[in-house]
Amino acid sequence: MRLVSHRALRLCGMMFIMMLSGLSGCLFVWEEEEFYPPMSLSPKPEIEMSRNTLESKSGDMIAFIPKGWTILEKDLHPASDVFAIIVDSTLTLGAVFSSIGSIPNMPKDNNERVNELMRFAIERHKQRSSNTIVQIGKGRSLSIGRRIFGMLEFAGADGLHTKAVVWQSKTGNHYECALVPLDLMGSRIPDDSVKSRILRSITSMIMF
Secondary structure (H helix, E strand, O other): OOOOOHHHHHHHHHHHHHHHHHHOOOOOOOOOOOEEEEEEOOOOOOOOEEEEEEEOOOOOOEEEEEOOOEEOOHHHOOOOOEEEEEEOOOOOEEEEEEEOOOOOOOOOOHHHHHHHHHHHHHHHHHHOOOOOOEEOOOEEEEEEOOEEEEEEEEEOOOOOEEEEEEEEOOOOOEEEEEEEEOOOOOOOOOOHHHHHHHHHHHHHOEEO
């Protein structure tokens, strides 16, 4: 496993603070009922995962992280609703885990519930909007066994695409994992297909 210097991680944390201040305040274009059809995913990750895990503050979900990735120190978190950030060894991708608040009157149907969660997550971003982010495509619900997630994608003014999944834990808490491209070390950012495999793999190893 390639070691990442403490200085580089500090730089990464500073970049997250700047990037997520825009990410958490973004503008999405969303039309009612415009979702892609639901999709089922394999419970097996598509990339190698480690035995290292992270968990939510309330302990109602845990996630395994990809092999070779590093968990950033908590003092590098850009906001109080962020409970974990992990970065790859080349500092080209980071995954930001955050709590997205409570949602009243959630539907009982699983697909409708995740659709409402995606709407809520987008409205949350809109309320913090700086008009620098636009939605790409539509939201889609993903099922992995009995676990249901919603997947979104959006891009900033720099054209870099962020992919995210949202879900509700068994205790009713709501979470988001955003896979954020990083332009820190001059390395080439992985292409869209690689990012999709990484996010699907992380998602398959989120337990709640």
